[in-house]
Amino acid sequence: MWRKAAAAVLLALAVGFFYHSRPDVPEQVLQYLGLPDLKSFCQNQKDLEQTISAAWEALLTLPTRRWSRVAVGVNACVDVVVSGVGLLQALALDPGAGLDHDVLRSKEDLKEAFVHFMERGAAAERFFSNEEVFQSIARAAAEYPGAKLYVGGNAALISQKFASYPDLMVLLCGPVGPKLHEMLDEQIVVPPESLQETDEFHLILEYKAGEHWGSTRAPQANRFIFSHDVSNGEMSSLETFVASLDEFQPDLVVLSGLHMMEGQGRALWEDRLKEAVAALADIPKDVPVHLELASMTDRDYMNSILQEQVMPSVSSIGLNEQELLFLSQAGSGPHAGLHTWKGIPDVGRVSDILLWILEHHGRSDPSSESDLTRIHFHTLAYHVLATVDGYWTNQVAAVAAGARVASSQACGLHAVAVDKVELKAPQEFFSSHSEPRQQLTLNPAEPVSVWHRGNITFHMTPVLVCKHPLRTVGLGDAISAEGLVYSEFQFQQHF
Template structure:
């Protein structure tokens, strides 16, 4: 489900908007100039951090590609709902599956309001075909390669690499006995045992992190997590995932003939920031530069341009953040000239970088896949 959308204009909307823009430049305040300077400094610093490790100097290993692919038809979500007469609903509601237009409108409203990512399977073939046909007629529609593995592959093959990806098919209605049944939520132990314990790197967004933690702790999965979590909250969740996975990995290696791998890399991407945990002495390199590259890629993908324009971006990460929710935890200020903050804890390093959030959205679908791939580019 695409998160893109634009508000409907009132009769004189364009005229009023243009007038406001003119006034904003005419009466430009010193504070605005300071903010522009700040974004310029953050951008140049992130670019410098990214450029410390040239892609041409990075080894290019052979990587297998697998699991899941499709073709995406990308349209403006609100425009699509307008076209099929479902622009407004007074009842935002979550549905595991989409069978009709009312459920689509309710699910869209449920996730769109907080700006949260969501994918839902359309069970009704006729309704799905109607959506595709309606989308074909919308201005600005475009086709793109879709699915976790192909999107990551495309991002990495631009610099001569290949990728391994696992498409979770969240809520897909597998029938009893079908191959791939372990991907369902009801088979979380199998997923943990056969996939997570054999992966030394995990990448996810702010919705998937708390759900993975819930899975590890045996709790229920949350349908909608905080779409804009604080840095301290995310870091605490990452530490707990790292600890639990590695504890279970050791236990599994002692009791199973198939030796589990320790988790040595964890990357979480949110709208506001990127965060990485990398084990000391592991094969993962250039963590600071990789975090910066992931941050810049978020803007490039959403804005649809390799060149980042500070006038089309803003910082929404706090000016300083606590490294943990624990009382008395250290606070780290955001330094424009050194925006990527890295420090050591226990047996790992943590890096956090702000994202220059794109304000003129071109595309959100596939953003996480491209960001995850970018984070790996400089580390393998």
């Protein structure tokens, strides 16, 4: 049935295109084929997106108990955003074959890694080990026509999103230089110990959907991030962050920046992860801790975060499709043999991995010592919130809020504009990749699909994808922050 429907849609588009380019084609031709005209087809699609957007608005009810003080740490910087292809051409680099590098050591490494991820349309972040070469690239980027400076770093970006709610007090700990301090929202409190004389700069190489460089074509818009950032790389603000919590007394803590340590070597990250876990242990159990993950390549490092170190000490995590699959690969979880996602990640496979994390590394079993009870997964076409029953409420609103901000912020707007977005999520999908599984259908009027697997509840909603995104950096941070604003934590004492 679905094959016939898909064929009909493709035929309608083809005839519609021909009709648009040849207005002399009689209307009877379309009627004979039993197809709507192009105008009707586009209007129906627009109505679908309008219905979803309106339904989100109806679902966005803030929780009964809202956060009043949120502490966020520990990575912060200034983002320099430029055209990736344009900058590499300005550096006199020629297009060629892509090749991933865990750590970048030269301009050639940068080019190869950029091409590798551009041809996949995937986001990635890498450490550039050569400071002198990095500084020369940074100067070229800052001078490149159209280069823009923004607040950067997961912690700073999450703080900015929280600060958009005037009744929410936000503490930010991280290496804050003069330029970054100037750009931060006035509502954000920065401890004096976090201020430093110079800024840390991260270079964001963006590319558009369909953009070409040599034989490489980007299937979707995304970005490649790199830096030589020692302050964030060593999580130098961790102690300041922890020391500030006693005085600030937050009711929600958000931790990010662990991925920055990966390029610093095993000896450093082993010690710092232990110190991070010890710091988390001092936070009262009735204060949830959200961990925002980011791109990583070292399986031992990710596995250490997953099993031995940080993840069992936090209540919630936020991550995208690359991070989710890599986490499963590192921990030998479901679908670990999948090298990479092909196109839009399969909802059933995503659901399997989320279930595995909460069952094997979370608190789905009440006797578990883990605190992890919530995962906010986001990919371009849809979002999924998975929670252990009894710990989180208002998650329908939370997942809808995350999708709405992804749709609007990517277009540089404060609200969803239905003429600037398109639905890319599957309208039929399964709750698991294997049996037993439930077949689900997207209802635009009720765009949050809900299913259960044991004592874990899944909330899924499509994203209305921006057709011409203005900026992709920081979307994951905005999604996680917005989802947390609409979430309510139900503390349960461990026995």
